[in-house]
Amino acid sequence: MAKTVIIEEHGGPEVLKLVDLAVGDPGPGEIRIRHKACGLNFIDTYQRTGLYPMTLPSPLGREAAGIVEAVGEGVTHLKAGDRAAYASGTSGAYTEERVMPADTVVRLPDEISFEEGAAMMLKGLTVQYLFHRTTPLKAGDTVLFHAAAGGVGQIACQWAKSEGITLIGTAGSDAKCQIALDAGADHCINYETEDFVARVQEITNGAGVDVVMDSIGASTFEKSLSCLKPLGMLISFGNASGPVTGVNLGILAKGSYKVTRPTLFTHMADQASAKEMADMLFAKVVSGDVKISIDQSFALEDVAEAHRALEARKTTGQTILTV
Incomplete structure (x- = not known):
């Protein structure tokens, strides 16, 4: 079982619920990953409010970093034990552990912390496509x-x-x-x-x-x-x-x-594109050209407080949820 944030209706931060959900084994093209930290983004609030409608009930969250625990058939770019990070078109990052498509998950360099990885993937890959692919x-x-x-x-x-x-x-x-x-x-x-x-x-x-x-x-x-x-x-x-x-x-x-x-997930629709984009982002961070500033950190159970701070524009830099 994994503690997971879901919504059963669209609305304000009060609709965010922390529940226990079963985590199964990965199928073909999937991995199971245990998170160390999760990223927080404006798109999460758009989905919560219904600006971007979702089929309910639904989990939330688009980016995280952690350890790969198992890989499904056909997954060759990752293995159990790998440090990994992702931005995903499939919601569900606000959780301790999940099974998810492997295509947008990439290996996280040792020089980059899990917290930095969780904070930078969606935002950093967005900057990559804005400056290099648009x-x-x-x-x-x-x-x-x-x-x-x-x-x-x-x-x-x-x-x-x-x-x-x-x-x-x-x-x-x-x-x-x-x-x-x-x-x-x-x-x-x-x-x-x-x-x-x-x-x-x-x-x-x-x-x-x-x-x-x-x-x-x-x-x-x-x-x-x-x-x-x-x-x-x-x-x-x-x-x-x-x-x-x-x-x-x-x-x-x-x-x-x-x-x-444009949208990020159009640009990184396959594993080769995701890796190419992530490699450029990681190089910027490892070289010191880009420093990831984590200015706010909330526990997973305090996700509603995190959403309120984001929507009130009380945050700067990156915000993460710790698991």
Whole structure:
């Protein structure tokens, strides 16, 4: 039996329940993994509230790290006893132990702790596909990155700096702006006190940015477009303020802008892609180019408190659940 967090209805943090569930043996293409730590992400709150509807009852959680206990038929890239970490399209990471598809599970280098592994997989692999798989970026390019003090944002600031890409961040306070700057952002705009569109134009001498990476959604979409240079791309990869709806494509004609709405699990749909992406992320962390800052840690049984802190924007960096 494994202590596991589930929801039986959509709603606030109060719907999160900790129950004991049986853990079986892995079938073909599966592994059984005992977790040491689990990651916490905004997508978990979207599923809990029903913004991303789920078939109920359902477990929650998309990333964790631990020890492989058994492998099913056909699994050759992992073996029992391996240190491993994952970001998965299949929910269920908020648990002591689980059986799951093996494709997105990768070996965790000895130099990276279980806590770091659990905190970095979904966010770090998101940054990897934003910078390397969505649109070509090179040294000297300029990126506007919203929520630059958050978990994804802090990794993005460091990643951009390591590749010679100028990153302009936004955040909701001077303190959070300082976090982004300390992480490697070249500039950070406090959107509570400044018009970020005007400030971006000022920073870029009216040229605009090559790419906007926007996880906020509805409240920033049109302003983000106004920050682009002609032929620039808006990557909308989250919905923190609600989903973008009712878009008139004619607004893109102003600068022949490009817009995409990617997801991580499209990019890492097979084991080869997952390994390639993870290898690049691990190399960044092991080299010291990217440091994983775990700023909040909650026990598994305190998951509701963790969700409240995340939704109230009281967190910075990465948040984990300890098992």
